Amino acid sequence: MSQDNRISVNIPQQVIDDALANIKKASDALKPYLQGLTSEERQSLAKMGDKTLPFVSKSYAYCGSNAEFAPNFMDIPELGKDLGTAEALTPVLNAVEVLRSDVDDTVMLCGNEAFTGARYYYNSVSFAAKNGNTSAKPIAEDLAKRFPGVKRKKNPNL
Secondary structure, eight states: OOTTOSOOOOOOHHHHHHHHHHHHHHHHHHGGGOOOOOHHHHHHSOOOOTTTHHHHHHHHHHHHHOGGGSOTTOOHHHHHHHHHHHHHHHHHHHHHHHHHHHHHHHHHHHHHHHHHHHHHHHHHHHHHHHTTOTTHHHHHHHHHHHOOOOOOOOOTTO
16 A cells, blocks of 8 residues: 555545434433533543542442541532443543544545645646646646745845
8 A cells, every 4th residue: 555545435425424413413412411611620620530430439439338437528429420420421432532533533644645635736737837838827826825835935135
């Protein structure tokens, strides 16, 4: 497989439509149970992950067997509810993250190949225009307006 063409797919529109409908269906199903956060809130919250989940689970278990050590302001049933919801949503989060990563990689790869091809064409048409091809000149000029290349400042000392 050529490095210039690592992917060559055409996804049928029906597949895209079905995927979007299924994502919307999953989103709609979970929406009443999900809570959004601001960037500041996300930064300020303690994070529970793979390493801290066993600590939280064991702490909750001890709350059930040794509740006398729980502070009086602590709501043990709410701790269980929060832990249960976090555990229930974790497989959903993992599946969505895998999908997001795969879609992102595919968009990046296809975008890279498309942009590379467009630059090849632009370079070729620009070369033709510089060498007097009158048909290539308007194409090169039009593409030059849209090409997001680096604009070099002209040195007045040269």
